[in-house]
Amino acid sequence: MSKYNHQAIEKKWQAIWDEKQTFRTSDDRSKPKFFALVEFPYPSGEGLHVGHPRPYTALDVVSRKRRMEGYNVLFPMGWDAFGLPAENYAIKTKIHPSVVTEQNVKRFKQQLQSLGFSFDWSREVDTTDPNYFKWTQWIFLKLFEKNLAYKSEMPINWCPACKIGLANEEVVDGGCERCGAHVETRVKNQWMLKITEYAERLINDLDDVDYIERVKIQQRNWIGRSEGADVTFSIKDTDEKLIVFTTRPDTLFGATYMVISPEHPVLKTLSDRITNLPEIKEYQAEAQKKSEFERAELSQGKTGVKIEGLKAINPVNNEEITIWVSDYVLMSYGTGAIMAVPGHDERDWEFAKTFNLPIIEVVAGGDVDQEAYTQTETGKMVNSGFLNDMDVEQAKKEITKWLEENNLGTPKVNYKLRDWVFSRQRYWGEPIPLVNCEKCGWVPVPVDELPVLLPQVENYEPTDTGESPLANIREWVETTCPTCGGPAERETDTMPQWAGSSWYFMRYTDAHNDEALASKENLDYWLPVDWYNGGMEHTTLHLLYSRFWYKFLYDIGVVSGPEPYQKRTSHGMILGENNEKMSKSRGNVVNPDEVVEEYGADTLRMYEMFIGDFEKSVPWSTDGVRGCKRFLDRVWRLKDMLKPGDEYSSDLEAKMHQTIKKVSSDYEHLKFNTAIAALMTLTNDVYHLGSMNHAEFKTFLILLNPVAPHITEEMWENLNFGGMLNEQNWPRWDEEKTIEQTISIGVQINGRVRGEISVNLDDSQEVAKEKALANENVAKSLEGKTIVKEIYVPGRIYNIVVK
RNA sequence: GCCGGGGUGGCGGAAUGGUAGACGCUACGGACUUAAAAUCCGUUGGGCUAAGCGCCCGUGAGGGUUCAAGUCCCUCUCCCGGCACCA
Numbered sequence A: 001m002s003k004y005n006h007q008a009i010e011k012k013w014q015a016i017w018d019e020k021q022t023f024r025t026s027d028d029r030s031k032p033k034f035f036a037l038v039e040f041p042y043p044s045g046e047g048l049h050v051g052h053p054r055p056y057t058a059l060d061v062v063s064r065k066r067r068m069e070g071y072n073v074l075f076p077m078g079w080d081a082f083g084l085p086a087e088n089y090a091i092k093t094k095i096h097p098s099v100v101t102e103q104n105v106k107r108f109k110q111q112l113q114s115l116g117f118s119f120d121w122s123r124e125v126d127t128t129d130p131n132y133f134k135w136t137q138w139i140f141l142k143l144f145e146k147n148l149a150y151k152s153e154m155p156i157n158w159c160p161a162c163k164i165g166l167a168n169e170e171v172v173d174g175g176c177e178r179c180g181a182h183v184e185t186r187v188k189n190q191w192m193l194k195i196t197e198y199a200e201r202l203i204n205d206l207d208d209v210d211y212i213e214r215v216k217i218q219q220r221n222w223i224g225r226s227e228g229a230d231v232t233f234s235i236k237d238t239d240e241k242l243i244v245f246t247t248r249p250d251t252l253f254g255a256t257y258m259v260i261s262p263e264h265p266v267l268k269t270l271s272d273r274i275t276n277l278p279e280i281k282e283y284q285a286e287a288q289k290k291s292e293f294e295r296a297e298l299s300q301g302k303t304g305v306k307i308e309g310l311k312a313i314n315p316v317n318n319e320e321i322t323i324w325v326s327d328y329v330l331m332s333y334g335t336g337a338i339m340a341v342p343g344h345d346e347r348d349w350e351f352a353k354t355f356n357l358p359i360i361e362v363v364a365g366g367d368v369d370q371e372a373y374t375q376t377e378t379g380k381m382v383n384s385g386f387l388n389d390m391d392v393e394q395a396k397k398e399i400t401k402w403l404e405e406n407n408l409g410t411p412k413v414n415y416k417l418r419d420w421v422f423s424r425q426r427y428w429g430e431p432i433p434l435v436n437c438e439k440c441g442w443v444p445v446p447v448d449e450l451p452v453l454l455p456q457v458e459n460y461e462p463t464d465t466g467e468s469p470l471a472n473i474r475e476w477v478e479t480t481c482p483t484c485g486g487p488a489e490r491e492t493d494t495m496p497q498w499a500g501s502s503w504y505f506m507r508y509t510d511a512h513n514d515e516a517l518a519s520k521e522n523l524d525y526w527l528p529v530d531w532y533n534g535g536m537e538h539t540t541l542h543l544l545y546s547r548f549w550y551k552f553l554y555d556i557g558v559v560s561g562p563e564p565y566q567k568r569t570s571h572g573m574i575l576g577e578n579n580e581k582m583s584k585s586r587g588n589v590v591n592p593d594e595v596v597e598e599y600g601a602d603t604l605r606m607y608e609m610f611i612g613d614f615e616k617s618v619p620w621s622t623d624g625v626r627g628c629k630r631f632l633d634r635v636w637r638l639k640d641m642l643k644p645g646d647e648y649s650s651d652l653e654a655k656m657h658q659t660i661k662k663v664s665s666d667y668e669h670l671k672f673n674t675a676i677a678a679l680m681t682l683t684n685d686v687y688h689l690g691s692m693n694h695a696e697f698k699t700f701l702i703l704l705n706p707v708a709p710h711i712t713e714e715m716w717e718n719l720n721f722g723g724m725l726n727e728q729n730w731p732r733w734d735e736e737k738t739i740e741q742t743i744s745i746g747v748q749i750n751g752r753v754r755g756e757i758s759v760n761l762d763d764s765q766e767v768a769k770e771k772a773l774a775n776e777n778v779a780k781s782l783e784g785k786t787i788v789k790e791i792y793v794p795g796r797i798y799n800i801v802v803k
Numbered sequence B: 001g002c003c004g005g006g007g008u009g010g011c012g013g014a015a016u017g018g019u020a021g022a023c024g025c026u027a028c029g030g031a032c033u034u035a036a037a038a039u040c041c042g043u044u045g046g047g048c049u050a051a052g053c054g055c056c057c058g059u060g061a062g063g064g065u066u067c068a069a070g071u072c073c074c075u076c077u078c079c080c081g082g083c084a085c086c087a
Helices: A006-020 A053-068 A084-093 A097-113 A130-145 A195-208 A213-223 A249-254 A277-289 A292-297 A346-355 A392-405 A504-510 A520-526 A542-555 A592-598 A601-610 A622-641 A653-668 A672-689 A694-704 A709-718 A765-774 A776-782
Strands: A033-038 A072-074 A149-159 A164-166 A184-193 A225-235 A241-246 A257-260 A305-313 A320-325 A337-340 A409-415 A434-437 A441-444 A478-480 A487-490 A531-535 A567-571 A742-749 A752-760 A787-793 A797-802
Touching: A006 A601, A006 A709, A033 A053, A033 A504, A033 A520, A053 A072, A053 A531, A053 A567, A053 A601, A053 A653, A084 A097, A130 A149, A130 A441, A130 A542, A195 A213, A195 A225, A195 A409, A195 A542, A213 A542, A213 A567, A225 A249, A225 A392, A241 A249, A241 A257, A241 A337, A249 A392, A257 A346, A277 A305, A277 A320, A337 A346, A392 A409, A504 A520, A504 A542, A592 A601, A601 A622, A601 A672, A601 A709, A622 A672, A622 A694, A622 A709, A653 A672, A653 A694, A672 A694, A694 A709, A742 A776, A752 A765, A752 A776, A765 A776, A765 A787, A765 A797, A776 A797
Parallel strands: A033 A072, A033 A531, A257 A320, A531 A567, A742 A797
Antiparallel strands: A149 A164, A149 A184, A225 A241, A225 A305, A225 A409, A257 A337, A305 A320, A434 A441, A434 A487, A478 A487, A742 A752, A787 A797
């Protein structure tokens, strides 16, 4: 009996699959298609981590199953290779990022291949490949052409350590996401993408896709839609107006003052009327020093300054009210000005208490002297003129109607989502393909001149002024205007890492096309992606950005549907054995290479799937890995228990059908752990039985194959079952045959189990009762009692209620 | 604060309202062996126990619905994730 030699077997089959191009996606469009997508990695210098294979194995399992079910499967892989680590390394070593990237990609690829994933490597993409980013630039130019890209002076988050502008999303707890340094506010001229223009569709279209609920919720949350009204307040004795956004127009009679953001333009336009200007300017300066995070952080205790010399008029009652400046009002949301209703808004209430401002109750039901009353379900309008006695919902409708009729306001929807800061002052990214001409302004580089390549440089250090390192390469920057031929300068900002990953899945459909980002036929055949699995950490950024780009490409006719991903699922993290996040600094990193070496790729794959609930975080366990290896050893030894047979034996028939059903369904529902448990149970049954026939073992191998492809192929071949295992059909089950005729059920007395009886499924209640009463222990428990009620659920339970 | 998800043995985790703890790990016992490893067989929630079956308790806490609740309802609590001065 030969021993299970995982190293030899795995090497052998990887070579065979590679040589036969087993998993190369065919052009056979007569078959139904299945596009399985996993997030492509950033090829870091650390190499693969045991967290990587978890989602990859999951969709590899599904892909392998789908192929055996007759689908034409596209399951590709690539590299999200622009990014800071390679650039930081370049700064230190002066080695070009592309050199490091190439090495890392090579290592990653070899590691992935050693795990036996059924990727179609002929479609590999690399975001740093000029043939790829040519099309990233092309998409940007389309966005620019449609006025969805614009340059704007924006207060941005600035990391003084990385010398880079950060998107809001990259700031974590007031620090830089990468280095943790304290983030400051700086004003920079940035390229922005108008994702906000798609906010409504990004929310609404979630109804038409199959994403796990928490992903949808997080996206809705992030976009932050709120309905209300814009209301116009005039400023006394001027022509200026202050427009505010409010979700509670019903409380307008309770607006006792207004607050504007320190950046609000009216402070400039009406500066000559403001009598305490120095005080205001000082407050503005203070506010500017704080990052947005700090402004939020210091929410305990409100600060502000009253604007002397200006009064606003409440449009509903013509009362004069004061206007304040406070940094709790953000210029970046709504209009940068609010009406303050301290009786019914917690922040306004706190501010009013701090500065001793009047509080008026306009919704009865609480005690506005004690706290703001924000309930909207109950409560009647009071002190509100024509709104009195209405409930909140009705009052909202009435006042909005009134505002519209009197030209004082309009219904309005606002979003928390902000436009996407698309510029990075960095070297290692896609150059933004625009040229700035004194005469013509921003001019796109003509499409036939794409891609705009990165110049070779000596020094990758960003400049202290915050310009990209590219700004120092004068011969690259200085160019001619494509429109007028005059002197012009290239944009030196590059794109963020999110750019390349916003459309990579499209490129897989036609990875080598140099006429278009992909042919229309291929896009139409393969898209949308049928199943996309990725990390929860990408829910609000990557997922939203790529949906935005896809919708845009849909609008300009590049793709034929509005949503890129039909289905989205998410996996949990794999933690170190000490239950902490795996990291070099904690010294708890498990290297997959070592696991593959010692236990084999099949064991690693199986363990990754068996480790626990796929959607939850879970600690690594070396003992658990051994358990999976032990199982594969047991599988290997099954061949010594085989006997001939073309049909399932009576001993195992029901078990076989049950297992096929269970495994087939569990693989589809991210329940890999219980699918494997079912295969283990079957194996245990066979060991107890002492034998298994060929028909049974064939089915077993096919069911196990998606998880452990090497050992199953090897055994299939050794046993001369014919052809390659991956070419077989996925087994079917017969629902009727999953049902066992004789089954053991519990007998309960008053809901407590008192015995167990073996019944036939079609036994009548009388027969079952006879069996139950015949049970010694049941009979004992019934002694001296009166039977009140009996419940018999065939195949489940026999419950006798006694007194 | 708001919105999600969750709390089940020593551990990872299973359980369409119907015998809680499948499967794996750990630990222990037995077989095999000169011995060990490996393997195979068994035990492994807690307590009581006359050792014979059995009985009691047990799914974060407390109530409730039901013949029957880990599962449904109410109240509370703790943990994880997201959002958060968003008007």
